[in-house]
Amino acid sequence: VTNIPILYSFRRCPYAIRARLAIRYAQIQVEIREVLLSDKPESMLAVSPKGTVPVLVLEDGTVLDESMDIISWALNINDPDKWQVTHDDSLVKKLLEQNDGPFKQQLDHYKYAERFPAKSRQAYREQGEVFLSQLENKLSLHSYLSGEHLGQVDIAIFPFIRQFAYVDKDWFDQLPYLNLQAWLTEIINSELFAYVMQKYDRWLKNSETQKF
Ligand SMILES: N[C@@H](CCC(=O)N[C@@H](CS)C(=O)NCC(=O)O)C(=O)O
Numbered sequence: 001v002t003n004i005p006i007l008y009s010f011r012r013c014p015y016a017i018r019a020r021l022a023i024r025y026a027q028i029q030v031e032i033r034e035v036l037l038s039d040k041p042e043s044m045l046a047v048s049p050k051g052t053v054p055v056l057v058l059e060d061g062t063v064l065d066e067s068m069d070i071i072s073w074a075l076n077i078n079d080p081d082k083w084q085v086t087h088d089d090s091l092v093k094k095l096l097e098q099n100d101g102p103f104k105q106q107l108d109h110y111k112y113a114e115r116f117p118a119k120s121r122q123a124y125r126e127q128g129e130v131f132l133s134q135l136e137n138k139l140s141l142h143s144y145l146s147g148e149h150l151g152q153v154d155i156a157i158f159p160f161i162r163q164f165a166y167v168d169k170d171w172f173d174q175l176p177y178l179n180l181q182a183w184l185t186e187i188i189n190s191e192l193f194a195y196v197m198q199k200y201d202r203w204l205k206n207s208e209t210q211k212f
Contacts (some may be wrong), residue, residue, distance in 0.1 A: 003059065004029055004030055004031055004059065004211075005028070005030045005031070005056055005057060005058050005059060006030065006031045006033060006056070006057040007019070007020070007023065007030045007031065007032050007033065007054060007055070007056050007070075007212060008033045008035050008041070008044045008048075008053050008054060008055040008056075008057075008203075009032055009033065009034060009035070009053055009054050009200075009212075010034065010035055010036075010037055010053045010054075011034060011197065011199065011200070013037075013053050013054070014159035014160050014162075014163055015052070015053065015054060015067040015159075016053045016054040016067070017159040017196060017197075018067050018071060018155055018156050018158070018159050019054040019056070019067045019070040019071060019074075020054075020196035020212070021155045021158075021192060021193070021196050022070065022071040022074040022075060022083075022152065022155065023070070023074050023212070024192060024195050024196055024212070025074070025080075025081075025083065025155075025192060026074040026075060026077055026078040026079065027078055028074055028077060028078065029211060029212070030056070030211075030212050031209050031210065031211060031212070032200055032203075032210050032211070032212035033203035033207075033210075034200040034201065034202050034203050034210075035053060035202070035203060036202055037053070041203065041204075041205070042205075043205070047063045047065075048063055048065040050065065052065065054067055054070055056070045056073070067156075068096075068156065071152055071155075071156065075152060081149060081150070082149065082151075083146070083150065083151045083152045083155070084151070084152060085146070085147075085151065086146040086147055086151055086152075086153060087142065087146065087147030087148075088147075091138070092145070092146065092151075092153040095134075095135070095138075095145060095153060095157060096153060096156055096157065098131060098134075099131070099156070099157045099160055102131075103128060103131040103160060103164075104160060106124055106127045106128035106131070107128055107160055107163060107164050109124035109127075110124040110125045110127075110128055110164065110167055111163065111164075111167050125167075125168075125171075128164055129175075132161070132164070132175070132177055132180060133177065135157070135161070135177075135180050135183075136177040136178075136179055136180045139179035139180055139183050140179050143183075144183070145157065145183075150187075154183070154187070155187070158184070158187050161180070161184055162184060162187075162188065165184060200212075
């Protein structure tokens with residue numbers, strides 16, 4: 001039992017980034033505990049033995065250890081710009097499933113190609129590019145994946161596209177996906193993103209509370 005929710009997080013983790021984006025947007029104050037994935041705190045593993053971040057522990061002890069559940073929790077508390085509203089629910093669901101499923105795997109294969117010698121880095125990149133082109137199609141019809149305004153599907157997918165883009169930013173920037181590039185740049189340049197990428201000291205059992 002705590003005063004404010006506790007978020008176990010890792011700065012560069014795309015799942016943790018999307019959770020932090022939603023928590024900050026919803027203006028919910030939490031205690032942030034920056035973890036080292038190679039040396040996770042016992043108090044985190046005690047409440048969520050699967051050992052992935054983000055993990056959110058609510059005041060009543062409820063544990064949310066899936067990033068999309070944390071996003072839903074935050075937006076149900078406060079959703080000033082209607083991030084939960086989308087122009088097409090089934091499309092949004094499909095994009096998210098593709099992102100968290102095959103695209104995430106293609107991203108890892110592309111980024112860490114030396115660990116997956118079955119195919120070349122370029123072959124993995126080509127697989128991932130199919131998803132980029134699908135997003136480009138959507139973004140040529142609407143400014144955002146959610147429709148005419150930023151929404152939860154945009155922030156849920158964004159951290160993964162950012163990672164994919166930065167494996168080789170020159171290559172990404174020369175792709176014929178102008179809408180996708182503009183969408184990515186806009187979110188990267190937002191105050192919201194800058195806020196959630198602030199650095200925090202690693203949390204250890206006796207650390208001072210750091211508020212997010
Ligand atoms: N489905 C989970 C996935 C979270 C996840 O896989 N996070 C990675 C870091 S980006 C992790 O904690 N991996 C465990 C590890 O590296 O030990 C969610 O959406 O929260």
